[in-house]
Amino acid sequence: MFSPTKEKVFMGQNLIWVMILLGQIHGYKSCIQKERMALLEIKKHMIAVAKEGESNFVFPTWTNDTKSDCCRWEEVKCNRSSGRVTVISFGLMYMKESSLLNLSLLHPFEDVRILDLGWNRFSGLFDAVEGNKSLSRLRKLEILFLDLNEFSSSIFPFLNAATSLTKLSLKANNMDGPVPVKELRDLTNLEVLDMSWNRFNDSIPVQESFPLRNLRALSLRNNNFSSSMGLQGKFAHIFHISRICKLKNLQELDLSGNKLVGHFPLCLTNLTRLRVLDLSSNQLTGSIPSSLSNLESLEYLSLLDNNFEGFFSFGSLTKLSMLRVFKIQLVPTFSYQNLLIICFSWICQ
Incomplete structure (x- = not known):
């Protein structure tokens, strides 16, 4: 028989082993100290560039309390078995104008997979x-999400070094000029x-090919691309869509909300893997080609808010068995009517 003292020791040891076993079953470890300290350095940097009066709202759960596990902090996720940080999100903050992000603060996070640096005012x-x-x-x-900042095209040399990236989002920044082909080649x-x-x-410069041959989704929505989509070479700023037409793995392409003129670019009908194609809100003219029937994987097609004309047969869509949404706007032959929007329920439901 155990004495009361030995029994307490035995039970205490068993409790420790149970806790270890449960930790192994759930695969959980607290975050590693190196990364915990690195997160606190990020917080210090963000406080330094925050607007006056905003410092109290910068990562309030990121504390110096040694009992605080950084894997449980807001905007942070970890690998449950290694305790290493895999996701960091900066959230919505109010930064001073022309604030810079020191990328060296991110170097300790050797296992990070997702970085969301959007909704700030980094320049x-x-x-x-x-x-x-x-x-x-x-x-x-x-x-990597860098949406809704004030970045210019000067950041592309930095981005080109992130060669493991599979997704890059740069929505709503201050980028202008030509599409930075060279800066994306790696x-x-x-x-x-x-x-x-x-x-x-x-344009994409004539001498440059579009290097991102593994792209599945490309959005250039709501930019200022203008002039002809053709290949005549008569304009100073031609958007050479033929470069994009070489991206044979594309499944989603959005060029809506630009100033593109000319006929429907026929080379797009060779992108047979397309599931989504949006050319709405441009200035395209002429007829809609029957070769759209080549796009048998298409699920969503929008040609709204253009200047298409002539006869269009919906019979050309019969091969598009995957099509669920089709948006088109035609000028009717009746002069007293306004534009007619056609959208059949069997397509748009």
Whole structure:
């Protein structure tokens, strides 16, 4: 028989083993100290660039309390078995104008997969030691959100170093000029690229091919692309859609909300893997080609708010068995009527 003292020791030891066993079953470990301290450095940096009076709202759960597990902090997620940070989101903050993000603060996070740096007012990136090679240190980074900042096209050399990226979102920044083809050439793993709601206003240079051959989704929605979509070479700023037509793996393409003129670009009908195609809110003219029937994987097609004319047979869509949404706007032959929007229930439901 155990004495009361020995029985307490025995029960205490058993309790410890039960706790260890439960931890192993659930695969949970607290975050590693190096990354915990790195998160606190990020907080310090963000407080320094926050607007006056906003510092109390910067990562309030990120504390110096040694009992606080950083894997349970807001905007942070960890691998349950390793305790390493895999997701960091900066959330919505109010930064001072022309604030810069020091990328070297992210280097300790060797297993980070997702970075969401959106909804701030960052105007640039810097790293005093690594320079524009900084993001190459994040070898497992797959998804990067930089939406709703004030970044210009000057950040692309930094982004080109993040060669493990599969998704990059740059919506609603201050980017303009030509599409930065050269600055993206090393992102060979990229599958999703969103550069919508910027001010790109020039072509992909004639001598450049579009290097991102693994792209599955591309959005250039609501930019300032203009002039002809043709290949005549008569205009100073031609948006050479033929470069995009070489991206044979594309499944989603959004060029809506630009100033594109000319006929429907026939080379798009060779992108037979397309599921989504949006050319709405441009200035396209002429007839809609019957070769749309080549796009047998198409599920969503919008040609709204253009200037198409002539005869269009809905019979050409019979091969599109996957089509669920079709939006089109035609000018009717009756002069006294306004534009007619046609959308059949069997397609749009």
